[in-house]
Amino acid sequence: MSKTPQAFDSLTSLRLHGTLILSLAPVAVVATFSGGWSVAFVILTTMLVAWVTDFLLRRSSSLRERDDGSSLLWGLCLSLLMPPAVPFWIPWAGVLFSLLVIKALMGGSGSPWLNPVLIAWAFCQTCWPSEMGLGRAISGAGSAQISGFLLEHQSTFDRSFTEWLNSNVLSWINIQLPGGYIDLISGLGNGVHSWNAEAGATLLLASTVFLLVRGTIPWQIPSFFFVGFAVPMAVLGGLPSGAGLFAGDVLFQVFSGTFLLGIFFLATDTSSRPLSESGLALFGLGAGILTFSLRTWGAHPEGVGYAILLMNLLVPWIDTALKKKVLNDFR
Secondary structure, three states: OOOOOOOOOOOOHHHHHHHHHHHHHHHHHHHHHHHOHHHHHHHHHHHHHHHHHHHHHHHHOOOOOOOOOHHHHHHHHHHHOOOOOOOOHHHHHHHHHHHHHHHHHHOOOOOOOOOHHHHHHHHHHHHOHHHHOOOOOOOOOOHHHHHHHHHHOOOHHHHHHHHHHHHHOHHHHOOOOOOOHHHHHHOOOOOOOOOHHHHOHHHHHHHHHHHHHHOOOOOHHHHHHHHHHHHHHHHHOOOOOOOOOOOOOHHHHHHOOOHHHHHHHHOOOOOOOOOOHHHHHHHHHHHHHHHHHHHHHOOOOOOHHHHHHHHHHHHHHHHHHOOOOOOOOOO
């Protein structure tokens, strides 16, 4: 036990993971509505495989570690990182790799300093790239290319609601929303979403407000992540497509891919983030800049997962460089 003074926190690991699972449950429902019952089967069975594997590992361990719900959360997050048509056995293989390699070899659910969900996702991407897919070609796209893609998949609801919104609301501030964005944001579009997490982007964003207000996740990582990504994307995002400066479409980039899931649920993972507040800000800022770089010039158009993993590698250095002194440290 550490020296006094000590602090008590009622937020246990089990309660934390349970809160995060409940926050992601509406996203899973919308993803099922968008992608069909096969998505629900993948999500539920992946969580089941993760829990059973974790149960067997805990039973075989001499430490008798208690169930803290981390395996269910890992299975849910990994399944949301999958494309809607992914074969069910791929996320199963991912959670098995995550639990048998990352958790078992690194000493428990709170020990890995690399995000276990993203390690499993990278494992699936490496082993089955064609089944995992790369999503839409969003890297380096300017506003014109993005608008063309969205209009190609625009629904009747999107067309009607966008016309009403532009005429009755946005016209007062001299702004016009292009067609297709309501489908993207609401999750109701057909053929717009390449990952399960995309379909529930609005509900995901709403649930994070609840988590931030309660203090369940630190505000520094999402805030600085967004700044590190959105500012260069707005200024330089259109250069690769020849659209010039200030032609990047930040709204599309934020609501597409796994960006929202990444900044609120994956980057804030308790075991793989820095300890100090300044470290959290630096971690988020670096991950945002890396996400912009990977999306704009990288071979993989998503970029969020790899950016977080790269920053995970720097967490020991960040904690050392920005070490927070404890109350009995008079050095």
